[in-house]
Amino acid sequence: MEHLLNCMKIIGDDTIQRTQLTHRLELVNAFQLDKGMKVLEIGCGQGDTTIVLADAVGPAGHVVAIDIAPKEYGAPITLGEAAEAISKSSLGQIIDFHYETDFLQFDAEEKFDVVVLSHCSWYFQSTGLLESYMQKLKQIAHRICFAEWDIDYKHFGQRAHFYAANISALYTAYVENEGNIQNLFHKKQIKELLQTAGFTITKEQTVDASYLQDGGWEVDYSNYLLGEFPQVQPKIQSLINSYAYLMNEQQENILSLNSFVICAHS
Structure with a gap:
């Protein structure tokens, strides 16, 4: 892990980064690369998962990491700054x-062995857009590995995260914004x-997060x-309340939702 942390050193607090990196290592291990x-990674962001993918495929492999956001996006470190630091790493x-x-x-130009979408689907502004991605993926990928938060929570301490995600999703229904939750997708929908799109599911797994x-x-x-x-209909306001x-009356410590992993082949 230490060499991966060195690649991400610019991004910030080592304790936070170590915790986040631990989870990404577990996800990529579930992908079985x-x-x-x-590998093509869609929605790479600041490259937290990208470096783990690169480490997994090794010097003989290759990772193409794409994101729709501009290099200037992100705080306190932008996507471009993170990518530049990683590019200079081992x-x-x-x-x-x-x-x-x-x-x-x-x-x-040619098919990828694997396409990875890890914790990026909630950014999609519609189900139709994600469906279009899946249809194109069928044309360029032998395998797809998908990971996202699992809203089918199992522990009472994860309830606050679940309702927080729902409040954010409701907000995007009334206010156009660039928040990281535009839609919530259940694993059954994925x-x-x-x-x-024509994929065959080969693996389903829950990863503790x-x-x-x-x-x-x-x-x-x-x-x-x-x-x-903004002002919304009384029934919606009641739901938000x-x-x-x-979300706020939970007595237990706040736990994050787990991640689900789905792998499929074309």
Whole structure:
């Protein structure tokens, strides 16, 4: 892990980064990648998962990492700053970053061994857009590995994260914004989208993520959003108030939702 932390040193607090990296290592382990594979990562962000993918495929492999956001996006470290630091690291030669890149316009010259979408689907503004991605993925990928938060939570301490995510999703229904939750997708929906696109599901797994900081971050952000909501219909306002109560009245320590992993082949 230490060499991966060195690659991400610019991004910030070592304790936070170590915790986040632990989870990404667990996700990529579930993806079961082989050395020498050619991987496309969609929604790479600041490259937290990208470096783990590069480490997994090794010097004989290659990772193409794309994101629709511009290099200037992100705080306190922008996507471009993170990519530049990673490119100068020991794994830099294995990775090609492409920002402001719409996957639907992305020209793939040959098929990838694996395409990875890890914790990026909630950014999608519609189910139809994600469906379009799946259909194109069928044309360029031998395998797809998909990971996202699992809203089918199992521990009572994960309830606050669940309701925080729902409040953020409701907010996007009324206010156009660039928040990291535009839609919530249940794992059953993802399976159906993959199967409709012609993929065969080969693996399903739950990966513990309860120890991550994300649940607390989302609760803090959703409490901020509660003061930003425009006037909505009384029934919707009642729903928002109920979610806020359930989110904030949780007595247990806030646990993050787990992640689900779905792998499929074309």
